[in-house]
Amino acid sequence: MRRLASALAALCILAAAPAAMAQSRPAGAASVTFQVPDGWMAETAPGRVRISAPEGDLSLWAVEAPDAPDAATAILKAWAVVQPGFDRKVRLSSQRAGRDGWDEIWATDYEVSPDEKLLLLANAYRRGKAWVVLLGRGSAATADKRLGQARVILDTFRPAGVAVENFAGKPAAPFDAAKRAAVKQFWRETMPAFGVPGMAYAFFDRNGIVEEGGIGVRTLGKPAPVDAHTRFMIASNTKGMTTLLLARLVDQGKLSWDERVVDADKTFKMGDPTVQDTIKIRHLVCACTGMPRQDLEWIMTGDLKTPADRAFALLAPMKPTSKFGEVYQYSNLLASAAGYVAGHVIYPGVETGAAYDKAMQGYIFDPLGMKDTTFSKAVAERGDHADPHGLDADGKPAVGTIDKSDSIYFARPAGGAWSSAHDLALYALNELREGVLPNGQRLVSAEALLARRKQGMVTGEAKYYGMGVETSSRWGVTMVRHGGAMPGYKTDWIILPDAGVGLVMLFNSEESTPLLNFTSRRLVELLYGARAEAVASAKASAVALKADFAKERTLLAIPPDPAVIAKLGARYESPELGFIDVKRQSDGGVVFDFGSFSSRMGTRKNEDGSTNLVMLDPTTVGWSLSTRPAGDRFALVMQDAQHEYVYQPVR
Incomplete structure (x- = not known):
């Protein structure tokens, strides 16, 4: 549920101190610095460092690729070091503006089925002619609940030797x-x-x-x-x-x-x-x-x-x-x-x-x-x-x-x-x-x-x-x-x-x-x-x-795949989320009526062979439901990062 995840990623006070942050300049990746959240484990090797969440099912790697001619090559080299044989299909790679001392930044995401519940990403950073790649792989649920800590790593990921901007004590100019x-x-x-x-x-x-x-x-x-x-x-x-x-x-x-x-x-x-x-x-x-x-x-x-x-x-x-x-x-x-x-x-x-x-x-x-x-x-x-x-x-x-x-x-x-x-x-x-x-x-x-x-x-x-x-x-x-x-x-x-x-x-x-x-x-x-x-x-x-919308549009079938629609029931119910009435249209389209709102639906086939029903109407474009076999029909599954809710066909 790509769009839903971002919409909800729409987010404390204790007597205890907050998680401590230690500046890290790992020996294995000397060209980059970042902060490691308290409780996370850092392991170094020549040219790379691995940072793992306490659960052990989510890791980030900083990998040097100094001789790579471009971001795509740098990312391939990094995966070859971390996971030889990595062959996931790239969904989209897009350039971001340089910042914090980086001259060039590229963000790459991969085709991942919602049912995999997997975080998979690669960011490539260039300073001068040298590239450093930040890879991420692991549990989407762990990534969701440790998002604040993960943001610290991303926010502080900077080239070694670059001074952090600090205006503490400097008077502000008039906001005229x-x-x-x-x-x-x-x-x-x-x-x-x-x-x-x-x-x-x-x-x-x-x-x-x-x-x-x-x-x-x-x-x-x-x-x-x-x-x-x-x-x-x-x-x-x-x-x-x-x-x-x-x-x-x-x-x-x-x-x-x-x-x-x-x-x-x-x-x-x-x-x-x-x-x-x-x-x-x-x-x-x-x-x-x-x-x-x-x-x-x-x-x-x-x-x-x-x-x-x-x-x-x-x-x-x-x-x-x-x-x-x-x-x-x-x-x-x-x-x-x-x-x-x-x-x-x-x-x-x-x-x-x-x-x-x-x-x-x-x-x-x-x-x-x-x-x-x-x-x-x-x-x-x-x-x-x-x-x-x-x-x-x-x-x-x-x-x-x-x-x-x-x-x-x-x-x-x-x-x-x-x-x-x-x-x-x-x-x-x-x-x-x-x-x-x-x-x-x-x-x-x-x-x-x-x-x-x-x-x-x-x-x-x-x-x-x-x-x-x-x-x-x-x-x-x-x-x-x-x-x-x-x-x-x-x-x-x-x-x-x-x-x-x-x-x-x-x-x-x-x-x-x-x-x-x-x-x-x-x-x-x-x-x-x-x-x-x-x-x-x-x-x-x-x-x-x-670019994200354009790419996703190429993966959507509108009207939806007739073979998928043929296996839908007329009504679905979930104990937690209520009901869906499936309304078939004369032009081959389908509308899902959730009671509190309705949306036209398209279909999207995933790399693992599964298919999602995807909402098409603003402002919930991209919210999706997975399909799973339920006898001669499909059950429908709606997920956030830490939960899934199953709609069963009732007629």
Whole structure:
């Protein structure tokens, strides 16, 4: 499920210290340096080093290929050293912009069937005439749960002897009109390359919003422009607002960060008794409990009629897949429980969802002046709002025919708010002012607010997840931020406390994640004089995206393979994910109706002979189901990295 994995890869605080990072310059690969996460094993040999995850089923290799004439040859030479006879078919090899001292970077992925549950990759890096290759092979489940640690290796993979940019202690340049114009120009130049129709933005400093507005349109094919009050689904940016509610309750003595959840809410249950008895309020939003995402269970079944208590029902049987406090694993359902527990504390006896909504309105939205923000999709869509978009199966921008914003509504403390650039800036401004409102009154104590930023689980180089906020000191520049992603929407807020400035950005496209990431880099370039990398990186990423869609289109059969369709039942059911009604079309096409949404389907044959049914409609293009024999029919299997769900034919 290539596209689904990236969509969900849409993500902690403990008393214990986070995983230690040790700078490594292995003797076996002296031309490269990187950091090895605590608990990982490094083994060296001449010209190479192997780094293995604690589970033993996932390894990365850094292999020198100094005499290779190009990236493809370097990768072949590296595999010949690590795994003689390696003959996997390359799916796609694409060039990325040079960075961190590398002159050239190529990323290669391979044809892998979902049923293999295998991570397989090769990145080739060139400095001067010499190549170094980073290979990866192993369990997709281990890669998923150790993603934060793996990002550290990738983020710090640099040529030996290249000085890391470090602007610690350097004053930032003023974020004046010219620099703001440069950021807006960056967006204007890159949005068309990614097929993004519109965005809203706001810039602010400690005195308030300095500039706000929009670029592009709310809906492709319609003239209405995006403005600062256009509502977008802000998804996981709701989490920080939820933890701000918790912080206010901590100030009032109604909750404690270290209070056990079962003491705050006697009805709280988890599938693992140890986790249930141990988990504290802070752990609900720290991504540190070892609980995996399991997002498919709400994505595929949730709608606007699903009751809020469903979040607790889904949590009850869940069990951790890593140790408590070991790695970063993002759980939307745990975060939703945090908000609902807070609502229950304030308004006991009120329906779970209504109590949370009322608490957020009175404790957060009203005091901050967030008049555009709502949990009601009906309210959002009655006024100025942006529609979701994505690329279609041919790689062309299109209005999303599938709006999955309904799915999160029952778990809305984790990601169900609709908001505008203006309102999100008011929230982020409160983060920058550390709890002091523009009128000088204090909304929340600095102690309670900053507890949410306390260094938690590692998410990348010098990056840590707190409670609904992520803090980074990469390049020696402190940034506090959080992102939000639902199919068709991507949002982010960033503050630079030392510079006293920040911005928010809201995009109405599934493909805009790179714009969020490269904007952070662009800020460091403009304010601190960092090397100019963001523009080139964005352009290369856009080219790679188009190549990815073009390649995948060559592998899709549209209409789907008749032989596969002939073995489909008329209806499928899964205990966890609900049902699929299979609707055959007169033109040979097939539509899968999942109840909460439907999509046209294509087929894709894998290298191992298996076949996937692949969704074709924006914003879920590429989400897929594997086929497995079930008598004279196929069973259908939907997977994330750590779970699989089987739909059995019932007629």
